[in-house]
Amino acid sequence: xFGLPAATVAIIFGIPAIWVIYTLVFxxxxxxxxxxxxxxxxxxxxxxxxxxxxxxxxxNGGTA
Amino acid sequence: xxxxxxxLVIYFVAMAGxxxxxxxxxxxxxxxxxxxxxxxxxxxxxxxxxxxSMSGYMFLGAGSLAYTKGYFSxxxxxxxxxxxxxxxxxxxxxxxxxxxxxxxxxxxxxxxxRYPSRWIRAIAAPIAVACIFFYVMTQFIAGGRGLExxxxxxxxxxxxIAVGVIVFYTFLGGYLAVAYTDFVQxxxxxxxxxxxxxxxMQAIGGWTAGNEAVGQINPNLLTMWGPDGFESVQWGVIIxxxxxxxxxxxxxxxxxxxxMAMKRPSVARTASMYATGFNLLFIPAPYIVGVxxxxxxxxxxxxxxxxxxxxxxxxxxxxxxxxMAGIMAAIMSTADALLLQxxxxxxxxxxxxxxxxxxxxxxxxxxLPVHRPHPRDHRLLGRRQRPALGRRGRDLRHHRPRRxxxxxxxxxxxxxxxxxxxxxxxxxPRHRVLGGLAAGRPRRQHGHRPDGRRNRVLDTGxxxxxxxxxxxxxxxxxxxxxxxxxxxxxxxxxSYARRxxxxxxxxxxxxxxxxxxxxxxxxxxxxxxxxxxxxxxxxITAAEALAVFRRKLPGAVAEARQVxxxxxxxxxxxxxxxxxxxxxxRPGQSxxxxxxxxxxxAMIADFAPVGTAVTGQQWSxxxxxxxDRSRLPSRSEADRAARALARAEVVRTVKxxxxxxxxxxNGHGLRGVLKPNWLVSGANAKHSATILxxxxxxxxxxxxxxxxxxxxxxx
Numbered sequence: 001x002f003g004l005p006a007a008t009v010a011i012i013f014g015i016p017a018i019w020v021i022y023t024l025v026f027x028x029x030x031x032x033x034x035x036x037x038x039x040x041x042x043x044x045x046x047x048x049x050x051x052x053x054x055x056x057x058x059x060n061g062g063t064a
Numbered sequence: 065x066x067x068x069x070x071x072l073v074i075y076f077v078a079m080a081g082x083x084x085x086x087x088x089x090x091x092x093x094x095x096x097x098x099x100x101x102x103x104x105x106x107x108x109x110x111x112x113x114x115x116x117s118m119s120g121y122m123f124l125g126a127g128s129l130a131y132t133k134g135y136f137s138x139x140x141x142x143x144x145x146x147x148x149x150x151x152x153x154x155x156x157x158x159x160x161x162x163x164x165x166x167x168x169x170x171x172x173x174x175x176x177x178r179y180p181s182r183w184i185r186a187i188a189a190p191i192a193v194a195c196i197f198f199y200v201m202t203q204f205i206a207g208g209r210g211l212e213x214x215x216x217x218x219x220x221x222x223x224x225i226a227v228g229v230i231v232f233y234t235f236l237g238g239y240l241a242v243a244y245t246d247f248v249q250x251x252x253x254x255x256x257x258x259x260x261x262x263x264x265m266q267a268i269g270g271w272t273a274g275n276e277a278v279g280q281i282n283p284n285l286l287t288m289w290g291p292d293g294f295e296s297v298q299w300g301v302i303i304x305x306x307x308x309x310x311x312x313x314x315x316x317x318x319x320x321x322x323x324m325a326m327k328r329p330s331v332a333r334t335a336s337m338y339a340t341g342f343n344l345l346f347i348p349a350p351y352i353v354g355v356x357x358x359x360x361x362x363x364x365x366x367x368x369x370x371x372x373x374x375x376x377x378x379x380x381x382x383x384x385x386x387x388m389a390g391i392m393a394a395i396m397s398t399a400d401a402l403l404l405q406x407x408x409x410x411x412x413x414x415x416x417x418x419x420x421x422x423x424x425x426x427x428x429x430x431x432l433p434v435h436r437p438h439p440r441d442h443r444l445l446g447r448r449q450r451p452a453l454g455r456r457g458r459d460l461r462h463h464r465p466r467r468x469x470x471x472x473x474x475x476x477x478x479x480x481x482x483x484x485x486x487x488x489x490x491x492x493p494r495h496r497v498l499g500g501l502a503a504g505r506p507r508r509q510h511g512h513r514p515d516g517r518r519n520r521v522l523d524t525g526x527x528x529x530x531x532x533x534x535x536x537x538x539x540x541x542x543x544x545x546x547x548x549x550x551x552x553x554x555x556x557x558x559s560y561a562r563r564x565x566x567x568x569x570x571x572x573x574x575x576x577x578x579x580x581x582x583x584x585x586x587x588x589x590x591x592x593x594x595x596x597x598x599x600x601x602x603x604i605t606a607a608e609a610l611a612v613f614r615r616k617l618p619g620a621v622a623e624a625r626q627v628x629x630x631x632x633x634x635x636x637x638x639x640x641x642x643x644x645x646x647x648x649x650r651p652g653q654s655x656x657x658x659x660x661x662x663x664x665x666a667m668i669a670d671f672a673p674v675g676t677a678v679t680g681q682q683w684s685x686x687x688x689x690x691x692d693r694s695r696l697p698s699r700s701e702a703d704r705a706a707r708a709l710a711r712a713e714v715v716r717t718v719k720x721x722x723x724x725x726x727x728x729x730n731g732h733g734l735r736g737v738l739k740p741n742w743l744v745s746g747a748n749a750k751h752s753a754t755i756l757x758x759x760x761x762x763x764x765x766x767x768x769x770x771x772x773x774x775x776x777x778x779x
Contacts, residue, residue, distance in 0.1 A: 003275030004286050008135050011142070011288050016344060019146035023340040026153045026333070032723065033157065033330035040711060042704075 069215045071385030072392060075252070076229045079245050079396070083233025086240040097238035098169045098408055099325040102160075104243055106331045110338030112243045113322040114148050114346075115250035115394070116401035117313055120206040122253070122350050123391040127371035130354025131364065134278065134285025137354065139302050141347045143310035148339025151313040151320070156332030159323035165712050168324065171317035171405075172413045189413035192317055196406040203399035204230075210395055213372070214388040226396070234400045239325060242400045249393030254346050256390025260371060261349040263378035264356050271352075277359045285355065318398075318405035591698040592661075597683045597736030599628060600675035602759030609742035609757040612764050617753055622746020626759070628738035630661035630686045632699070633673055634706035634728065638714055641723035654729055655713070657706040658737060662690050664697035666709040673737045683736045699734055706734070747772065 001009045086100075095101055104112070129137040159174060168174035172192060176185040207230070208223030215222065233241045268274035279286050289297040313319055326332060350371055357370040360377055364370060375387040606624040613622045639652030656669040687696060697705065707726050714724050740759030747753065754767040 003272040003279065004135070008286060008288050012135070012138055012348070015142040016145050016348075019149065019340060020344070022146060022153075023149045023336055026149060026336055030153075030157075030330070030333040033333050034328075036723070037328045037330045040708070 066215075067382050068385035068388050071382075071389050072211070072214060075389040075392065076225070078248065079229055080233050082244045082248065083236035083241040086237030086244060094169060096240070098412070099321070100238070100240035100243055102164065102325055103240075103327050104322075104325050104331070105327055106334035107338050108243055108247045109322050109326050109331055110148065110152070110335035111250035111342060112246040112397075113151065113319055113335070114339055114342050115246045115253060115397035116242075116322075117147065117309075117316060117319045117398070118144075118253070118346075118394060119203055119398035120210065120391065120395040122257075122347075123371050123394050124206070124368045126350040127354035127357065127369075127374075128367035130351040131357050131367040131370040132291075134282070134291055134355055134358075135288055135351075136285075136290040138348065138351050139288065139305040140309060141351050143306035143308065143312075144347045145340070145343040147310045147313040148343055149336040150310055152323070152332045152336040152339060155314060155320060156323045156326070156335065157329040159320065160326045160329040160332065163324040170408050170412050171320045171324070172409060173417075174324065185413055185417060189409050189417075193406055193409050193414065196318065196402050196409070200399055200402035200406055203395055203402060207392065207395045207399060210388070210391050214392075226392070230396055230400050230403060234403050239321070239404060242404050243322075243325065245400060246397040249397040250342065252386070252393040253390045253397075254342065256375075256387040256393075257346055257349045257353075259379065259383055260353055260375045260387055263383070264353050264360070264374055267378040268356055268359055274356045274359060278355055281358055281362075285358070317409065318401040321401075321405065591700065592684070592687060592693055592696060593680050594683050594734075594736030595680055596677040597630070597680065597738055598633070598673050598675040599678045599682070599738040600673055600740050600759070602626060602740035602742065604742065604757060604759050604762045606742060608762060609744050612757050612762055613744040613746060613753075613755050616755065616764075616766075617746065617748050617751055620746045620748040620751075620753075622744050624742045624744045624757075627741050627743050628686060629741060630683055631737045631739050632659040632661055632697075632702040632706070633657075633735045633737045634659065634703060634733075635672070635730075636706060636710050637727050637729045638710055639725040639727075640714065641725065652725070655710050657709055658739070659697070659702040659705050659734075661687060661702070661736075662696060664701060664705055666702075666705040668709065668713060673739075675738070678738070680736075683738065686738065703734055743767075 004012075093101075126137065126140070129140070162168075162178060163174045166174065166177035168177050172185050172188045175188060176182065204223065204227050207226035208219055211217070211222035211226050212219045217225075233245060237244075265271060265274070268277065275286055282291055284291050284293045287294070288302075323332065326335070353374055354367075354370045357364065357374050361370065361373050364373060372387075372391065375384055379387060606626070609624045610622055613624075614620055634657045636655045636657060637652045638655050656672055657666055658669050658673075659666045687693060690696065710726050711724055742757040742759055743754065744757055745754045750772055751769060752772055753769045756765045756767055758764065
């Protein structure tokens with residue numbers, strides 16, 4: 001085919017075909033990623049809270 | 065001036081124009097300059113990734129290889145076609161998520177945060193800078209040679225023009241300019257290469273006819289085993305050729321920065337399709353053109369010019385200009401990415417990290433972020449940050465470490481930077497929007513116990529781990545805790561357990577309290593009230609808290625007062641789903657998350673809170689101390705913060721295609737916990753201070769320090 005040996009044709013079309021299949025499988029398996037992005041955005045607390053202080057600093061009863 | 069030169073002039077002006085257009089966005093902040101504000105969509109991400117990974121090699125080296133080796137050279141293309149999707153599927157989403165959670169701005173910085181060790185950056189950054197330096201030099205030289213070849217101007221001027229344009233738009237617009245120019249360059253490369261391929265096929269009468277003609281020169285050139293036939297095949301070279309451009313992509317910092325700049329983690333999915341599509345069209349073309357050059361240009365002196373000479377032979381003059389622009393695009397797209405990365409690594413990962421810790425970016429008009437100390441650095445930071453007073457009452461925050469080398473590696477001025485970083489995070493609206501997750505670089509806080517041993521709390525930005533409690537249940541530890549700092553937490557838990565054993569009264573005391581039961585009744589309707597919150601008893605005695613104080617202020621007269629702070633307590637069941645599973649069949653792992661009822665910050669506790677059940681009024685009274693209740697995080701907000709933290713913790717270990725389910729343990733919502741602290745105030749002859757000592761682990765926070773005038777007396 002195309003004036004090439006069969007092995008050459010098999011390799012230069014076969015390996016790219018494997019990559020195409022890999023891409024399609026990846027796209028299929030990751031079909032929920034967009035929804036998860038949206039869910040994670042929603043899960044983030046609005047305002048994010050105060051960043052001040054560490055464990056003890058935040059637990060200071062407002063004195064620090 | 066020939067038409068090819070005009071095409072190049074238009075091309076250069078367009079690239080510079082993109083640099084100017086991205087000026088505003090690129091200089092907005094450090095993330096804008098280094099990562100384009102994490103705003104890039106799938107098409108730009110994919111084509112930028114591909115074009116920056118394909119240098120002038122595709123127009124020069126690939127054709128040369130095919131001209132001399134025949135179809136054997138296509139082994140390189142076989143791996144290259146899958147390099148983009150492999151990179152995006154393995155690293156893309158994970159690197160995008162974690163780099164934001166960890167606050168990483170460069171690939172090497174990401175590595176240091178992901179696998180906490182400053183040595184990763186100390187070793188990787190110099191290697192990367194050295195290698196990229198030579199790589200970018202070759203690309204500059206190739207750009208100069210290419211321009212000289214096309215326009216005929218002297219090499220020195222050609223080099224100056226090529227480098228000048230690249231430097232101009234790269235430093236003007238930062239990553240965004242690099243990404244958009246790479247995107248345009250990828251399209252130019254694709255058009256140019258396909259044009260050459262089509263022209264070549266027309267010139268030789270089709271692919272089959274061309275192959276038959278090549279076969280007459282040497283039949284082995286049509287095989288995948290090399291010009292000397294199967295008997296002399298080099299399998300090692302073949303395997304290397306496939307791997308170098310497939311998995312090789314995964315280690316290139318100037319390529320992987322694309323992942324961190326994606327608009328969303330899920331962009332990797334769509335980008336993978338663009339990448340594979342681009343590769344299928346573009347990558348085999350120069351190799352095939354190179355093979356066919358054997359027919360069109362059988363006496364070519366320099367095989368590296370095979371693609372260029374074929375284009376000059378088979379294309380009309382105006383098309384050659386586009387092809388020349390394509391060659392320059394291939395060179396420049398790699399050169400600009402390398403230039404930006406080498407500058408970034410040198411400034412961010414080396415100079416800023418280990419040598420100087422100020423606002424380096426201001427030198428080039430960019431507001432680079434304040435360096436946030438690395439977890440391991442808090443060994444140093446912890447020593448210098450909290451105990452503001454030394455033995456002689458001097459300010460230890462400016463104390464010079466004994467070991468100069470260590471100071472350099474750990475970064476000087478971490479204290480000032482840590483404080484500045486915290487202030488910046490407070491002021492930065494992005495961190496508020498993202499709930500602090502973006503700022504959530506793990507950091508570890510160290511405290512000195514009264515017995516002199518160090519005590520550590522791993523703080524991952526907007527959350528903390530509270531270590532050590534007699535109730536620690538190894539089985540309840542989520543897998544995510546095996547991430548950084550886990551060993552220290554375990555060590556601490558064991559040391560705390562040992563300490564507990566030495567106190568016979570504690571077990572009896574804990575026996576008197578009852579554990580928070582799961583059946584506390586209905587949750588109140590009020591978003592800020594709770595039913596029977598648990599008031600924990602301190603594990604640190606007043607004497608120990610005073611000892612902590614006196615270690616900081618020798619000879620001080622002080623008094624300790626027990627205070628409590630309200631926390632929401634969420635017990636979450638975290639399950640992960642495997643590939644092809646829509647729901648988890650596993651029992652999952654339990655995670656105790658405490659959310660500060662005042663600040664809204666969440667932390668993961670390695671224990672289930674235990675204490676005395678008190679009335680809801682005590683909880684409400686503590687909340688009232690903080691003024692306007694409308695400013696406090698509500699129950700639902702605390703719940704979201706707890707879930708977000710649990711998800712962020714687990715996502716570190718997420719594998720390809722794995723999903724995460726988070727649900728309340730036993731279906732119960734949030735409960736209230738009153739966490740104990742000691743507020744110690746006192747003074748010695750020179751200083752007066754107030755220190756807050758954590759009632760659970762004796763870590764401490766200096767609330768106030770004042771230098772007393774000589775006439776002042778003890779309180």
